[in-house]
Amino acid sequence: DVKVTQSSRYLVKRTGEKVFLECVQDMDHENMFWYRQDPGLGLRLIYFSYDVKMKEKGDIPEGYSVSREKKERFSLILESASTNQTSMYLCATKLGTEAFFGQGTRLTVV
Amino acid sequence: GEDVEQSLFLSVREGDSSVINCTYTDSSSTYLYWYKQEPGAGLQLLTYIFSNMDMKQDQRLTVLLNKKDKHLSLRIADTQTGDSAIYFCAEIPSGGYNKLIFGAGTRLAVHP
Numbered sequence: 001d002v003k004v005t006q007s008s009r010y011l012v013k014r015t016g017e018k019v020f021l022e023c024v025q026d027m028d029h030e031n032m033f034w035y036r037q038d039p040g041l042g043l044r045l046i047y048f049s050y051d052v053k054m055k056e057k058g059d060i061p062e063g064y065s066v067s068r069e070k071k072e073r074f075s076l077i078l079e080s081a082s083t084n085q086t087s088m089y090l091c092a093t094k095l096g097t098e099a100f101f102g103q104g105t106r107l108t109v110v
Numbered sequence: 111g112e113d114v115e116q117s118l119f120l121s122v123r124e125g126d127s128s129v130i131n132c133t134y135t136d137s138s139s140t141y142l143y144w145y146k147q148e149p150g151a152g153l154q155l156l157t158y159i160f161s162n163m164d165m166k167q168d169q170r171l172t173v174l175l176n177k178k179d180k181h182l183s184l185r186i187a188d189t190q191t192g193d194s195a196i197y198f199c200a201e202i203p204s205g206g207y208n209k210l211i212f213g214a215g216t217r218l219a220v221h222p
Contacts, residue, residue: 004152033209040118042198042214043153058209090152092210097141099210101152 003027006091006102013109019078021105023091031094032074033058034066036087037104043090049074081109114213116199121219128186130216132199137180139201143210144173144184147196156184156197186218194220 007022025032031050035043035058045058047066055066063085067075078085086109091102113135122128134142140161145153159166159173159182166173172185186193199213 035212040214042114042116043200043210043212045209045211048209092153094210097158098155099143099153101154103152 004091004093004100004102006089006105008105009103011105011107013078013081013107015082015109017078017081017109019081019107019109021076021078021089021091021107023074023076023102024072025074025093025100026072027093027095027100028071029093029095029100030071032068033092033094033099034064034074034076035090035092036060037090038087046076081107083109085109114199114201114211116197116213116216118214119217119219121221122189124189124191124220124222126189128184128189128193128218128220130184130186130197130199130218132182132184132213134180134182134199134201136201136203136211137177138204140204141202142173142175142182143198143200144171144182145198145200145212147198147215149195153198189218189220191220191222194218 003026005024033048034046049055049068065077089105092099116132143158144156146156170187174183196215198215200210
């Protein structure tokens with residue numbers, strides 16, 4: 001079974017802090033994605049990566065950056081957390097037709 | 111542009127059929143998906159359909175694709191309380207990168 005592991009289920013951070021959300025996959029997939037999920041808006045794509053050190057902006061990249069130094073790990077970085085970044089963050093990998101999701105990280109910025 | 115739309119809520123009686131609808135805008139989409147999200151969990155792939163098909167059945171699930179109207183539906187037969195969840199429609203639009211574009215999700219509530 002494919003496993004996509006997000007380092008934290010719940011996180012509380014202060015406004016202005018630099019926040020790192022980590023995602024690790026164990027199946028050597030090339031494509032990895034970060035989404036945020038908000039009620040009534042569904043999943044919106046923040047960034048994605050199709051290879052090591054390669055990244056592409058999604059639909060809402062502002063306020064975020066990413067890092068992919070190794071194939072199995074894709075990190076989402078909030079440079080200076082703000083309250084409007086309070087959300088559920090979902091990491092996914094994709095191989096062929098199927099995407100696999102982590103359990104999500106619920107981030108609260110206070 | 112890429113856009114996927116779904117109604118936000120659906121309430122059905124246990125044992126009835128549920129039909130969740132979705133419209134999309136990219137007529138060149140290759141694959142269309144249905145994902146299920148239970149409370150506190152990530153997304154689980156339920157089923158998908160390739161764009162050259164118009165129907166796919168998998169046990170209690172039936173997916174219908176109307177390419178002309180860009181309309182996708184998911185029918186759940188004999189709906190059970192365990193089917194209560196949020197259902198997301200998603201597409202892979204043309205243009206590469208294999209990224210998935212999701213709708214807002216339909217919350218299905220099953221009542222006795």
